[in-house]
Amino acid sequence: MKDLSRRQQSILHFIEHFLDANDYPPTIRDIQTELGISSTSVVDYNLKGLEARGLIRRNSKISRGIELASRGSSRRNMVTIPVIGQIAAGQPIPVPGDLEGSDVTETVELGSDLMSNSGQGLFALRVKGHSMVDALINDGDVVVLRQQETCENGETVAVWLKEQRETTLKRFYLEGDHVRLQPANVTMDPIYTPAENVEIQGRLVGVVRSID
Amino acid sequence: MKDLSRRQQSILHFIEHFLDANDYPPTIRDIQTELGISSTSVVDYNLKGLEARGLIRRNSKISRGIELASRGSSRRNMVTIPVIGQIAAGQPIPVPGDLEGSDVTETVELGSDLMSNSGQGLFALRVKGHSMVDALINDGDVVVLRQQETCENGETVAVWLKEQRETTLKRFYLEGDHVRLQPANVTMDPIYTPAENVEIQGRLVGVVRSID
DNA sequence: TGTTGACACGAACATGTGTTCTCTCATATG
DNA sequence: CATATGAGAGAACACATGTTCGTGTCAACA
Numbered sequence: 443m444k445d446l447s448r449r450q451q452s453i454l455h456f457i458e459h460f461l462d463a464n465d466y467p468p469t470i471r472d473i474q475t476e477l478g479i480s481s482t483s484v485v486d487y488n489l490k491g492l493e494a495r496g497l498i499r500r501n502s503k504i505s506r507g508i509e510l511a512s513r514g515s516s517r518r519n520m521v522t523i524p525v526i527g528q529i530a531a532g533q534p535i536p537v538p539g540d541l542e543g544s545d546v547t548e549t550v551e552l553g554s555d556l557m558s559n560s561g562q563g564l565f566a567l568r569v570k571g572h573s574m575v576d577a578l579i580n581d582g583d584v585v586v587l588r589q590q591e592t593c594e595n596g597e598t599v600a601v602w603l604k605e606q607r608e609t610t611l612k613r614f615y616l617e618g619d620h621v622r623l624q625p626a627n628v629t630m631d632p633i634y635t636p637a638e639n640v641e642i643q644g645r646l647v648g649v650v651r652s653i654d
Numbered sequence: 655m656k657d658l659s660r661r662q663q664s665i666l667h668f669i670e671h672f673l674d675a676n677d678y679p680p681t682i683r684d685i686q687t688e689l690g691i692s693s694t695s696v697v698d699y700n701l702k703g704l705e706a707r708g709l710i711r712r713n714s715k716i717s718r719g720i721e722l723a724s725r726g727s728s729r730r731n732m733v734t735i736p737v738i739g740q741i742a743a744g745q746p747i748p749v750p751g752d753l754e755g756s757d758v759t760e761t762v763e764l765g766s767d768l769m770s771n772s773g774q775g776l777f778a779l780r781v782k783g784h785s786m787v788d789a790l791i792n793d794g795d796v797v798v799l800r801q802q803e804t805c806e807n808g809e810t811v812a813v814w815l816k817e818q819r820e821t822t823l824k825r826f827y828l829e830g831d832h833v834r835l836q837p838a839n840v841t842m843d844p845i846y847t848p849a850e851n852v853e854i855q856g857r858l859v860g861v862v863r864s865i866d
Numbered sequence: 867t868g869t870t871g872a873c874a875c876g877a878a879c880a881t882g883t884g885t886t887c888t889c890t891c892a893t894a895t896g
Numbered sequence: 897c898a899t900a901t902g903a904g905a906g907a908a909c910a911c912a913t914g915t916t917c918g919t920g921t922c923a924a925c926a
Binding site for chain 4: 681695714717
């Protein structure tokens with residue numbers, strides 16, 4: 443397949459810039475005037491070429507019906523995760539069900555390349571206090587969790603220790619009728635506790651720390 | 655200010671859904687037929703209401719010139735940061751200048767609410783090894799840095815210790831002609847070293863940990 | 867009862883915008 | 897040389913789409 447002509451390249455560039463600036467695609471005439479092309483038909487002609495090699499998609503008859511193949515996907519690839527509360531050592535974890543109509547003011551947005559799935563069932567909590575340094579999590583960090591009540595061995599989960607009335611974030615290993623909770627920090631020792639004592643609140647899928 | 659009418663709410667919802675599905679905004683008539691509204695002027699009327707309270711932006715005369723305030727910003731507000739290499743204890747830090755034409759295959763995308771500025775001058779490195787657990791950073795984490803050769807006291811910076819031939823990530827305090835490098839982990843002790851021995855590579859602005 | 871204002875209708879109207887048709891013009895290609 | 901082909905110009909056409917205007921409904925209110 444032949445290379446793109448200079449004109450096709452500049453058209454492609456212009457579309458990208460336009461989309462960055464405007465949130466809606468350009469018209470053929472936008473492209474025409476910006477690039478100093480004499481006729482709309484020329485734009486149409488080159489657009490067809492770009493479409494033929496899959497760089498753009500066009501919805502005929504529809505105004506501004508140009509979609510960038512590269513962009514159309516990458517845009518949607520951002521997941522917005524609500525920060526529904528705090529997580530602290532001596533405090534039960536808020537669960538997503540609680541946020542009935544509560545206005546979640548804060549959200550965290552991540553490219554979906556960081557989150558394995560579409561962001562369904564994910565929620566986030568802001569860490570309060572230094573109780574989770576053993577999981578390499580600092581005061582002020584945001585932890586992203588997937589809501590679930592069970593987990594596989596080796597997964598890091600947020601658990602509520604009933605007896606201690608305490609929340610913690612550790613690797614989970616079921617060993618007989620006891621659970622071993624292993625800190626992420628390799629220099630620290632695990633906790634052993636009866637299985638009935640732990641209540642899994644969610645699985646840790648991410649940590650975001652923003653400084654300043 | 656009054657609440658949104660049911661019609662305005664449904665219009666807003668429809669615009670959101672349309673944008674999710676299509677990558678270009680809907681026309682007034684798209685909204686009209688989808689919601690079974692009798693006239694375009696009714697849509698226009700309600701759109702004006704939505705615009706008045708800042709929920710959308712409209713570019714008059716321009717077809718499909720509707721932009722969602724919530725969306726329009728959040729889309730652009732994503733910064734894409736290139737992951738240009740690794741950072742490890744015994745290894746100098748790659749600097750952005752090195753990436754001449756090198757194909758950066760990996761990027762990290764964050765909502766700009768996490769990054770104070772536009773993402774200019776930011777780059778990211780994947781952490782190799784456990785040498786930075788004292789900064790609460792784990793093997794495999796991605797650290798986001800701003801390129802700079804100087805810093806204020808108290809900022810966390812990536813420094814190259816010439817004598818030790820070692821990279822580390824610590825809070826920086828200039829004290830006379832010596833530098834105190836303070837681990838983020840409050841339980842650990844600082845390092846003191848002559849000022850000439852430290853070479854600031856960048857300031858830490860974020861950490862992202864993605865688990866599976 | 868009359869007035870007012872929010873909301874809605876329907877029908878033009880005026881542009882915006884994609885599409886298409888006919889011509890050039892240069893460059894191969896035989 | 898004759899012909900094909902790729903790239904572009906210019907204009908017209910047809911439909912897509914934003915805008916506006918006159919009117920109607922209905923509840924709230926003095």
